[in-house]
Amino acid sequence: QKEVEQNSGPLSVPEGAIASLNCTYSDRGSQSFFWYRQYSGKSPELIMSIYSNGDKEDGRFTAQLNKASQYVSLLIRDSQPSDSATYLCAVNQGYQKVTFGTGTKLQVIP
Amino acid sequence: ETGVTQSPTHLIKTRGQQVTLRCSSQSGHNTVSWYQQALGQGPQFIFQYYREEENGRGNFPPRFSGLQFPNYSSELNVNALELDDSALYLCASSLAGGATDTQYFGPGTRLTVL
Numbered sequence: 001q002k003e004v005e006q007n008s009g010p011l012s013v014p015e016g017a018i019a020s021l022n023c024t025y026s027d028r029g030s031q032s033f034f035w036y037r038q039y040s041g042k043s044p045e046l047i048m049s050i051y052s053n054g055d056k057e058d059g060r061f062t063a064q065l066n067k068a069s070q071y072v073s074l075l076i077r078d079s080q081p082s083d084s085a086t087y088l089c090a091v092n093q094g095y096q097k098v099t100f101g102t103g104t105k106l107q108v109i110p
Numbered sequence: 111e112t113g114v115t116q117s118p119t120h121l122i123k124t125r126g127q128q129v130t131l132r133c134s135s136q137s138g139h140n141t142v143s144w145y146q147q148a149l150g151q152g153p154q155f156i157f158q159y160y161r162e163e164e165n166g167r168g169n170f171p172p173r174f175s176g177l178q179f180p181n182y183s184s185e186l187n188v189n190a191l192e193l194d195d196s197a198l199y200l201c202a203s204s205l206a207g208g209a210t211d212t213q214y215f216g217p218g219t220r221l222t223v224l
Contacts, residue, residue, distance in 0.1 A: 004152075032210045043200055043215040044153065051210055088152055097166055098143065098213065100152030 003027060004091050006101035014109050019076040021104050023089030026070065033065055034090040035074045037083075038103065044088055048074065079108045112136060114203050114216035122222045123191050131186045131219045135203030141165070142184040143213060144176060145200040153200055159184055160206075188221075196223045 005024045013019045021035075032051045036044035048063040050056045050072065056063045062075040072091075076083055086103040093099060113136035123129050135142050141160045145153035155168035159178035173189040182203075188195055198220050202213035 034212065036215075043198075043218045046212060046214060049210075049212050092210070097155055097168065099155065100145075102150070102152045 002101075003093070003099045004089055004101040006087075006089050006104045008102055009105040010107050011104055012107045012109055013079050015079060015081060017079050019079045019083065019106055019108070021074040021076070021087050021089075021106065023072045023074075023091075023101055024070055025072070025089075025091045025099075027091070027093045028067075028070065030067075030070075030091045030093050032092040033063070033072045034092070034098075035061075035063060035072075036088040036090060036100075038086045038088055040086075047087075076106075079106075081108045081110050084108045112203075112214035112216065114201065114214055116199075116201055116216040116219050118219060119217070120220045120222075122224065124224050125191055125193060127191050127223075128187065128189045129191060129221060131188075131199050131201075131221070132183065133186070133201035133203075133216055134183045135201075136214055139203035139205050139214075140182050141204045141206060141211065142178055142182065143202045143204070144184070144186045145202065146170075146195075147198040147200055147218075148194075149197075156186070191223045193223050196221060 035047045038044045050063040064073045088103045089101040115134045143158040144156040147153040157167040178184045204211040204213045
């Protein structure tokens with residue numbers, strides 16, 4: 001079992017729709033969770049961090065964390081073509097180790 | 111822009127050579143982490159430096175080594191380059207290196223090994 005799992009996609013959504021990106025992790029001791037956006041050929045850019053169970057909203061983005069289910073998700077409301085990118089889920093497992101998933105490619109269709 | 115810089119942007123080396131990549135952390139950050147990202151994969155943790163000491167290491171062989179300087183900038187050194195070392199090398203800076211720290215990435219160095 002991979003430590004951090006994401007569906008590689010591509011996930012295609014029409015412009016204006018809600019995109020839902022999911023991530024599961026294996027280490028129950030994981031303490032913090034991050035979503036990064038990565039455009040092709042560029043470095044990852046932080047979108048959201050979340051540490052506690054529940055929802056965290058920032059503009060069009062909402063991160064959701066369920067530690068009991070070892071599940072973290074990212075919702076993007078009113079998706080725009082500029083949101084088309086690969087979204088990386090990252091989990092800080094402590095011991096100075098951050099593990100990334102392989103990323104989900106999102107395509108927003110105009 | 112995160113304030114994290116890396117040099118060089120691109121690099122081409124041949125198998126068996128050695129390479130040094132450099133990273134300047136964001137102002138106020140004392141921790142630098144290095145990652146290797148192969149095409150189509152997520153970043154893989156190489157190691158982390160906190161206050162000039164290695165503070166955690168991933169599953170990379172000893173030919174991957176690093177340094178952190180008093181100004182918190184850092185170097186990644188790779189000896190005896192192999193073809194599979196071709197990747198995007200990312201450094202990320204953070205404050206304090208704790209479990210809830212947020213890492214901010216530099217633009218990366220694209221290494222090609224021929």
